[in-house]
Amino acid sequence: MKRFEGRVSIVTGASQGIGETIARELAAEGAAVVLVDVLEDKLERVARSIAEEGGRAEGHVADVSDTAAAQKVAEAVVAAHGRIDHLVNNAGITRDALLMRMKEEDWDAVLRVNLKGIFSFSKAVVRPMIGAKYGRIVNIASVVGLMGNAGQANYAASKAGAVAFARSLAREVAARGVTVNCVAPGYIQTAMTENLPEDVKKAFLDFIPMKKFGLPKDVASAVKFLLSEDASYITGQVISVNGGMYM
Numbered sequence: 001m002k003r004f005e006g007r008v009s010i011v012t013g014a015s016q017g018i019g020e021t022i023a024r025e026l027a028a029e030g031a032a033v034v035l036v037d038v039l040e041d042k043l044e045r046v047a048r049s050i051a052e053e054g055g056r057a058e059g060h061v062a063d064v065s066d067t068a069a070a071q072k073v074a075e076a077v078v079a080a081h082g083r084i085d086h087l088v089n090n091a092g093i094t095r096d097a098l099l100m101r102m103k104e105e106d107w108d109a110v111l112r113v114n115l116k117g118i119f120s121f122s123k124a125v126v127r128p129m130i131g132a133k134y135g136r137i138v139n140i141a142s143v144v145g146l147m148g149n150a151g152q153a154n155y156a157a158s159k160a161g162a163v164a165f166a167r168s169l170a171r172e173v174a175a176r177g178v179t180v181n182c183v184a185p186g187y188i189q190t191a192m193t194e195n196l197p198e199d200v201k202k203a204f205l206d207f208i209p210m211k212k213f214g215l216p217k218d219v220a221s222a223v224k225f226l227l228s229e230d231a232s233y234i235t236g237q238v239i240s241v242n243g244g245m246y247m
């Protein structure tokens with residue numbers, strides 16, 4: 001029997017990058033996967049391709065920061081499947097600038113997607129999870145939320161917030177069979193990082209003890225562990241997946 005057979009997993013930001021890989025791997029291990037994203041075409045393409053490979057996947061177009069939309073997705077999933085076992089809060093954006101040049105709308109946009117998005121979807125799923133006395137929530141944080149990064153005050157604050165949110169919710173729901181943890185990736189090769197200038201990429205590489213960038217599958221492995229029965233006594237924790245970049 002596959003590890004996640006019978007489980008229902010919501011993955012936000014699943015149209016590409018880390019979220020897409022997490023969704024594909026959960027489906028490959030038997031979960032029925034609910035993909036959430038704002039990029040409708042890509043979302044449908046990923047859901048279709050998972051189905052073609054024999055997995056169970058459905059796409060829901062929603063902005064994670066829209067609490068009403070999150071509630072609608074959760075209600076639709078419970079109506080269709082009768083349960084929500086996993087939530088992976090992965091959707092995230094960057095709007096980098098040094099603080100002196102950072103526009104208020106860049107601050108607001110990053111906090112809205114990266115932090116309010118976690119609030120919206122966690123709030124929408126926590127009631128059914130508590131009702132079932134079972135649930136796993138994983139927030140995708142970032143090394144930057146732990147160590148800080150010049151030019152990313154908005155992003156770093158949102159990711160530190162993701163960790164504090166997870167630890168707080170973990171305390172609220174620990175006795176109800178629901179765990180809440182974070183995975184904090186370092187530099188992972190995706191669309192989010194590929195457009196960085198070459199000198200910035202080189203500076204990162206110099207700073208990473210393993211001397212290589214991570215891949216989405218490296219993050220997915222840690223997420224799957226936290227969603228699995230092997231992690232059933234782990235809550236309120238952060239697993240770093242960063243090649244030793246921050247320890």
Ligand SMILES: NC(=O)c1ccc[n+]([C@@H]2O[C@H](COP(=O)([O-])OP(=O)(O)OC[C@H]3O[C@@H](n4cnc5c(N)ncnc54)[C@H](O)[C@@H]3O)[C@@H](O)[C@H]2O)c1
Pocket residue numbers: 012013014015016017018019036037038039062063064065090091092093113117140141142143184185186187188189190191192193
């Ligand atoms: N790539 C890295 O090096 C790295 C490092 C640390 C943390 N992370 C985090 O991992 C997560 C995934 O990053 P990625 O590199 O795959 O990025 P990505 O840009 O390739 O993918 C992010 C996905 O989120 C979706 N999204 C953005 N705003 C949304 C919204 N409002 N509602 C719903 N979906 C939305 C995008 O459409 C996209 O599909 C993010 O939270 C990011 O902050 C990435």
